Amino acid sequence: MKTLALPALLASALCATFTPSSQAAPTFIADVVITTFDGTGIDANLFVPDTPAPAGGYPTVLFTNNWMLDKNQYLLQAKELAKNGYLVMSYSTRGFGASGGLVDVAGNNSIADASVLIDWLEDNYAVGKLGLAGISYGAGISLVTAAQDPRVDAVAALSGWPDVIEGLYPGNTVNLVWGTILTTTAFNLDPEVDTIWANLRAAENIQGVQAFAAPRSALSYVPELNSNGTAVLMSNNFADYLFKPNSMTQLYSLLDGPKKLLLNPGTHAVTETLGGNNGHIWATTFRWFDRYLKDQPNGIDSEPKVDMTVRISNKLEQFDDFPVTDKTTRYHLHPRFSYFNNGSMKTSPYSGWGWSNEFHGGADTKAGTGIPVISDALEGFGIPVYTNMTGINGYYAIEYNSPVHWSTFKIRGTPSLEMWIKPSKPEVQLQVHLYDTGPLGLGRLITHAPLTLRNAQVGQAQKISMELFTTSYDVPPGHVVTLAIDTEGTIYQRLEDRNYEIVVPYRSSRQSVLTIPHL
Incomplete structure (x- = not known):
């Protein structure tokens, strides 16, 4: 039996989801350091299409990294989008990769950073409609940024959290394994986060924990997302015991604008990273951006809004809404x-x-x-x-x-x-x-x-x-x-x-x- 190296496995899984493009190869700028509002350097890379910007500007996507990962996480996806006419920036959030600052778990600083990056893109390129995308940590930041910055037209939030409390304290129970993984793998963690985790473990000052969590949770910003008309694609996995699908289905039910919900087998972030449910997650993400950033009439807005893949059999089913049944x-x-x-x-x-x-x-x-x-x-x-x-x-x-x-x-x-x-x-x-x-x-x-x-x-x-x-x-x-x-x-x-x-x-x-x- 032959064993494929992990990078080759990832590449083949991801590339299987993309439709080859006939457009020219994009220009890749590997290192861009952008000084954010407080003087912190945010490390990014950029794919620029080798085609003139359309009249309304390039459709633009800003990718935000997973916890522990950096700006290079989405190179395959970013390149393919750029070959199809997108301007694409990927960046390392503060405290990760080569970016400065402390990891504040989607706090005010991290959200402000995302808006500064959008400013930079608009100052240097012809930016048209704008989308945010990310897995896990990147998904949470994308949702909160979209709520606070009306320039964001569409979001793809994959394995994200709408509610921090549900992730770390489900049913008033400390999520010990996942909480420990998070707090021990961020080497530039804001000390406030350590205090919050210690309070959770000791069941102390839970009101303080809730005050920390609320502004970092997309469920706190439903009116803003609805007012902005943001087109929101959400994906969660049934065995994701960090960010369970329950709060994502709750967020889905409260949104009034364009929305789509993907529910998949597998655990946190792995399904998306390894090609996404036989390619379905990334293929749907690309179609979502084509519809809401490029205005392509590809039919995704008239299809069933909920894609649910059955555990073990991996059979894909589609439903008009969630809940999918009243029986x-x-x-x-x-x-x-x-x-x-x-x-x-x-x-x-x-x-x-x-x-x-x-x-x-x-x-x-x-x-x-x-x-x-x-x-x-x-x-x-x-x-x-x-x-x-x-x-x-x-x-x-x-x-x-x-x-x-x-x-x-x-x-x-x-x-x-x-x-x-x-x-x-x-x-x-x-x-x-x-x-x-x-x-x-x-x-x-x-x-x-x-x-x-x-x-x-x-x-x-x-x-x-x-x-x-x-x-x-x-x-x-x-x-x-x-x-x-x-x-x-x-x-x-x-x-x-x-x-x-x-x-x-x-x-x-x-x-x-x-x-x-x-x-």
Whole structure:
């Protein structure tokens, strides 16, 4: 078997998404240092078409780098755009690459830098309609800049965040693995960011964390994006456990202007970097810019607005809007009768005698998301990761099985859970997983979500409500859907006091319900 070098693999994957151009080769300027508003040098490169600017100026794209990466990240995409008549600048955000300054996580300085770069382009070239694009960190900066600078006509935000809090503190739970990756890989990090991360980990001054996050989150700027009429393309991945698709679907639903949503298998940024869902993400990005920066009538504005690719099978489906379906199945939770039995999920409410189950903190189980980052990345290539479901139920977890599905159960959207519990401590954590379980007891993760209660009513029955992460998954015939709940997960920070019990009461007046959207 031959093994391709990573650069060759990336090049072949990316180039497969582009339509060859017959226009002349562009001029590449490898190093451009632009002095921004506070004297900091921002390092950039530039592709200039070898064709005269059209009457309205060059359609222009400004690429913003990923976390840890620099201005050279988008060379393949930038060159191809320039060959098709675009003026393209890529830059290293402050604190990354050869740019000066400190990494402020899309703070005021970084947003001001982007506007200064636009000023520079307008001062030196004939700039027509302008687009911003980026993956991850670049996507977040692109969205916030577009909201604050009305010169931006279109955005392609890939694996981005509309809500910083959801990324680092989902369900009041510290996203330990991803937060640690971010804070330890930026060598010029603003000390304020370290303070915010320390406060999150200690569950202290959460109001201060929220004040830090709000101006860095695109959801805070929906009126501005709508007023500007920005054409917004958004892409997120189902196994992206840093920037989950839920807040991106929320942003999508609030936008009034031209918009398109891509939901893909795979984990954070990997799907886009390795060619983008069989080329679909980058091909759609190019078509988006052709329509809204070059005014080409390519039909993308009249196509379905939501492209959703099914996990594992990688089958692409298109829908008019999100949510993609209004059909749901409501599963009522029914008790297990010992630690050695699973509970059940039925479409009929529980109507038996008062009953209760309990499970405990203090240990992880086989319910989980697999090996952090690696398992999630494998999914993008259609490689499922299995869990032995027989090793989950017991003292530290509880499972509920649905009836057998005798036809394909096509889950599309955001499952939700309403559940009655009695916690023994004011601070408890639930890790909620949804699995596809086959006849041999092997499960494939459909979706999950964490929830940490920081001030629960001890010993009192209370109802929790939560959304699991948005997904698209086909449960095969002969399989069941399993809801597995424990108290620890490999990518999340454990509670300091793990010696607690969670009781699940069952009463006709206290129905715990899992709602699953499907076709």
